[in-house]
Amino acid sequence: MQMPEPNGAILAKKARIVDRLQAVLPAGAVIHDEAETRAYECDALTAYRCPPLAAVLPSTTQEVSDVLRICHEEGVSVVPRGSGTSLAGGALPTADSVILGVARMNAVLETDYDNRYIRVQTGRTNLSVTGAVEADDFFYAPDPSSQLACAIAGNIAMNSGGAHCLKYGVTTNNLLGVTLVQMDGTVVELGGAYMDAGGIDLLGVVCGSEGQLGVVTEATLRILRKPEGALPVLIGYDSNEVAGACVSDIIKAGVLPVAIEFMDAPCIRATEDFAKAGYPDCEALLIIEVEGAPCEIEEQLAKIKEIALRHNPVELREARDADEAARIWLGRKSAFGAMGNINDYMCLDGTIPVTELPYVLRRIGEMSKEYGLEVANVFHAGDGNMHPLILFNANAPGQLELCEAFGADILKLCVEVGGCLTGEHGVGIEKRDLMSHQYTPADLEAQMAVKDVFDPKWLLNPAKVFPLGASDGHRAAALAAE
Amino acid sequence: MAEAVAGATGPLAVRGGGTRGLLAEGAVLETGGLSGITLYEPGALTLVAQAGTPVAQIEAALEAEGQMLAFEPMDHRGVLGSVGEPTIGGVVAANVSGPRRVAPSGACRDCLLGVRFVDGLGQVIKNGGRVMKNVTGYDLVKLQAGAYGTLGVLTEVSLRVAPKPEASVTLVLEGLSLGDAVAAMSRGLTSPYQVTGAAHFGERTLLRIEGFEGSVRYRAGQLSAMFDGARIEEDAAGLWAQVRDVSGFAGHDAVWRISTVPGRALEMVQGLDVDVMLDWGGGLIWVAARGDVAGLHGTLQQRAARLGGHATLVKTPDPALPRFQPEPAPVARLTQGIRAKFDPRGILNLGIMG
Ligand SMILES: Cc1cc2nc3c(=O)[nH]c(=O)nc-3n(C[C@H](O)[C@H](O)[C@H](O)COP(=O)(O)OP(=O)(O)OC[C@H]3O[C@@H](n4cnc5c(N)ncnc54)[C@H](O)[C@@H]3O)c2cc1C
Numbered sequence: 080m081q082m083p084e085p086n087g088a089i090l091a092k093k094a095r096i097v098d099r100l101q102a103v104l105p106a107g108a109v110i111h112d113e114a115e116t117r118a119y120e121c122d123a124l125t126a127y128r129c130p131p132l133a134a135v136l137p138s139t140t141q142e143v144s145d146v147l148r149i150c151h152e153e154g155v156s157v158v159p160r161g162s163g164t165s166l167a168g169g170a171l172p173t174a175d176s177v178i179l180g181v182a183r184m185n186a187v188l189e190t191d192y193d194n195r196y197i198r199v200q201t202g203r204t205n206l207s208v209t210g211a212v213e214a215d216d217f218f219y220a221p222d223p224s225s226q227l228a229c230a231i232a233g234n235i236a237m238n239s240g241g242a243h244c245l246k247y248g249v250t251t252n253n254l255l256g257v258t259l260v261q262m263d264g265t266v267v268e269l270g271g272a273y274m275d276a277g278g279i280d281l282l283g284v285v286c287g288s289e290g291q292l293g294v295v296t297e298a299t300l301r302i303l304r305k306p307e308g309a310l311p312v313l314i315g316y317d318s319n320e321v322a323g324a325c326v327s328d329i330i331k332a333g334v335l336p337v338a339i340e341f342m343d344a345p346c347i348r349a350t351e352d353f354a355k356a357g358y359p360d361c362e363a364l365l366i367i368e369v370e371g372a373p374c375e376i377e378e379q380l381a382k383i384k385e386i387a388l389r390h391n392p393v394e395l396r397e398a399r400d401a402d403e404a405a406r407i408w409l410g411r412k413s414a415f416g417a418m419g420n421i422n423d424y425m426c427l428d429g430t431i432p433v434t435e436l437p438y439v440l441r442r443i444g445e446m447s448k449e450y451g452l453e454v455a456n457v458f459h460a461g462d463g464n465m466h467p468l469i470l471f472n473a474n475a476p477g478q479l480e481l482c483e484a485f486g487a488d489i490l491k492l493c494v495e496v497g498g499c500l501t502g503e504h505g506v507g508i509e510k511r512d513l514m515s516h517q518y519t520p521a522d523l524e525a526q527m528a529v530k531d532v533f534d535p536k537w538l539l540n541p542a543k544v545f546p547l548g549a550s551d552g553h554r555a556a557a558l559a560a561e
Numbered sequence: 562m563a564e565a566v567a568g569a570t571g572p573l574a575v576r577g578g579g580t581r582g583l584l585a586e587g588a589v590l591e592t593g594g595l596s597g598i599t600l601y602e603p604g605a606l607t608l609v610a611q612a613g614t615p616v617a618q619i620e621a622a623l624e625a626e627g628q629m630l631a632f633e634p635m636d637h638r639g640v641l642g643s644v645g646e647p648t649i650g651g652v653v654a655a656n657v658s659g660p661r662r663v664a665p666s667g668a669c670r671d672c673l674l675g676v677r678f679v680d681g682l683g684q685v686i687k688n689g690g691r692v693m694k695n696v697t698g699y700d701l702v703k704l705q706a707g708a709y710g711t712l713g714v715l716t717e718v719s720l721r722v723a724p725k726p727e728a729s730v731t732l733v734l735e736g737l738s739l740g741d742a743v744a745a746m747s748r749g750l751t752s753p754y755q756v757t758g759a760a761h762f763g764e765r766t767l768l769r770i771e772g773f774e775g776s777v778r779y780r781a782g783q784l785s786a787m788f789d790g791a792r793i794e795e796d797a798a799g800l801w802a803q804v805r806d807v808s809g810f811a812g813h814d815a816v817w818r819i820s821t822v823p824g825r826a827l828e829m830v831q832g833l834d835v836d837v838m839l840d841w842g843g844g845l846i847w848v849a850a851r852g853d854v855a856g857l858h859g860t861l862q863q864r865a866a867r868l869g870g871h872a873t874l875v876k877t878p879d880p881a882l883p884r885f886q887p888e889p890a891p892v893a894r895l896t897q898g899i900r901a902k903f904d905p906r907g908i909l910n911l912g913i914m915g
Pocket residue numbers: 122123158159160161162163164165166168169170181201222223224225228229230231232233234235236237238239240241242289290291293294295296415503504505540
């Protein structure tokens with residue numbers, strides 16, 4: 080992965096930059112010792128590492144603004160960071176950048192049930208937002224599998240999704256307002272606690288902008304009343320095609336499950352060995368969860384079963400109680416762990432039209448043979464968001480590169496059939512150089528124009544999202560304006 | 562379309578169906594030539610259409626498959642007294658979202674999966690696509706929803722559609738004051754019974770429940786038990802159309818659309834000589850008045866700024882009044898910056914958003 084050369088002039092004035100940052104932050108909030116900055120050298124895409132110049136951990140919006148103003152004056156790049164769980168290298172530093180971590184900003188600022196919102200500092204973890212309202216039977220809907228660790232900050236930057244998004248939408252559909260600090264230190268309020276932000280939808284473009292438009296310090300999130308209950312059903316098929324057709328029929332029939340999860344044979348076998356969830360040995364498994372009161376669950380499950388039976392499943396297993404429900408989810412929830420147990424893996428997240436599922440799964444199978452690398456598929460089938468896990472051995476020379484080439488081919492396939500490179504993990508550095516497969520130069524220019532407006536010096540989260548060749552002109556113009 | 566924009570020598574006024582009373586200054590650029598559904602996959606809940614496609618044509622195609630546009634776009638013709646055929650491009654450009662906004666992903670912007678547009682220089686640009694989940698690059702799709710054509714002329718939009726509910730019933734509460742109505746709607750919306758519409762007009766407060774037959778019966782029963790004197794209306798489609806289209810205010814000279822926190826609805830209109838209808842559980846306030854409204858306009862925009870939210874003049878007796886709420890300086894700078902990038906010559910739909 081090509082990254083720009085570190086700016087020698089910035090490296091040379093490290094001491095001065097650190098001094099200025101220390102002057103506006105409390106003791107202990109500036110990390111500059113080389114051994115300690117290593118803690119920030121990567122996110123969950125661990126194949127790429129680079130310790131930053133320094134890392135800062137501000138506690139207030141004002142401190143964030145001070146830090147950014149100083150970095151702006153000094154021409155120093157800033158990489159915003161939440162919990163560092165990005166799978167796309169979104170929080171990967173450069174040697175000449177300052178990491179701005181919001182982990183210390185984790186307070187709940189306001190909870191309003193009548194008006195159905197919560198306002199939090201963005202360093203708060205996803206799960207602890209629900210944790211703050213759960214005792215009163217409310218929840219925050221977007222639920223990435225990393226929800227125990229990941230922060231709302233990263234969720235907003237990546238527009239993260241989760242298993243329940245089929246019914247409740249992703250982050251952007253549940254975000255009402257943010258406090259954003261621009262690179263020059265200007266603090267802007269976008270949206271609020273009301274249901275549509277006024278003017279052109281700047282909030283909408285900030286969500287999913289991967290930390291390149293500003294640092295989000297506070298967020299107003301929509302909270303919902305918890306459903307009365309939920310139950311999953313497990314359905315096994317002897318082919319991916321049939322399972323795919325079943326998904327499509329369920330959606331068409333007007334049933335809106337909260338989740339439709341899909342696992343293919345390699346994934347079923349690996350998780351079975353690992354978690355012993357008692358899954359049937361078949362080609363494709365669906366786990367479908369519905370919500371409501373017992374009578375409502377029964378009604379929806381009856382419709383799902385009727386459709387599922389039409390496709391001749393090899394197994395259809397219902398959960399009669401919480402225990403059985405947990406067993407059905409057990410394998411799915413340990414899928415990533417199971418994969419990690421047998422091998423190194425790379426997790427992709429291209430999205431395809433649901434109708435293309437069978438074709439794409441077949442093609443991935445063929446490519447897997449061509450590349451000689453195994454793939455396991457486990458994903459959110461209801462919305463076509465695939466998660467092919469390519470297994471490889473990181474210690475064997477050349478395997479990472481082979482794996483990346485295979486991954487790129489899968490993502491190109493997703494684009495070819497009418498889908499996209501990433502459904503919820505973001506572009507980061509990982510998919511940066513594939514962007515031109517999905518977008519024309521003019522498409523990319525239009526996106527970069529937004530960055531020109533929010534961050535004219537191009538200092539925020541450098542070298543991500545846009546191919547370096549495409550952003551060259553913008554970065555050069557920014558430097559020239561200095 | 563790209564050529565028409567590239568070759569323009571002065572301001573352009575983009576015109577879809579012309580039903581929303583928002584024609585800008587300049588040469589009229591019609592989108593009507595760009596018409597037709599390009600792709601409809603009921604099994605994937607997606608529909609792609611050219612921007613000039615009549616909404617009615619899209620709704621008919623969806624109806625044939627038992628599906629719908631979940632965001633229930635308002636038809637402005639009644640309240641504005643306009644004529645013409647609303648187009649899907651106009652709906653998207655104005656982010657027109659109806660009563661179902663209170664349900665998850667219920668706004669037009671939430672259902673918009675992709676756009677193709679021509680920017681102010683005549684370049685064709687695509688963003689998003691036709692899949693439900695897409696975080697590839699910046700979300701210009703959201704930026705276009707509600708930009709009223711100031712950031713480009715939409716040529717194609719891709720939408721997430723929804724199955725039509727098997728059943729729908731509405732709980733009706735009579736005679737509540739505005740404050741009590743907001744409180745009642747809030748109770749409904751914070752119940753586990755998945756209310757998909759919460760409105761108040763005339764003497765009536767409405768709570769809508771949709772879904773499968775059995776589930777709707779169950780939830781309607783539970784919800785009624787929460788309120789004294791609740792009545793269940795089996796066929797309330799007409800009432801919801803009135804809410805959606807604000808048709809009750811057809812006879813007024815001025816109509817505002819105010820977005821705010823539901824709990825602030827009462828303060829927003831207290832002491833004013835106006836007629837009021839609430840949607841979105843009170844989060845959307847429709848205010849109507851007659852006669853000279855310049856003073857009232859100022860008051861409403863000031864209150865919205867103070868209480869949180871914004872007031873837009875949807876129907877105006879005086880074209881000189883600025884329709885949109887002025888933005889705070891740092892936000893306005895960003896907005897102007899974005900407009901200057903997408904429309905460097907400053908020719909697209911001038912005067913609509915200021
Ligand atoms: C095991 C595992 C499972 C996962 N499952 C899912 C899943 O189901 N769904 C899903 O969508 N993702 C998933 N992810 C990916 C990841 O958890 C999400 O992208 C998450 O939102 C990242 O949050 P974070 O706080 O860790 O952000 P970080 O990794 O710290 O940063 C992510 C991006 O956000 C930017 N950023 C951070 N803070 C700010 C801020 N304050 N202002 C502006 N920008 C900022 C960063 O610069 C970076 O670009 C998973 C990851 C792992 C490791």
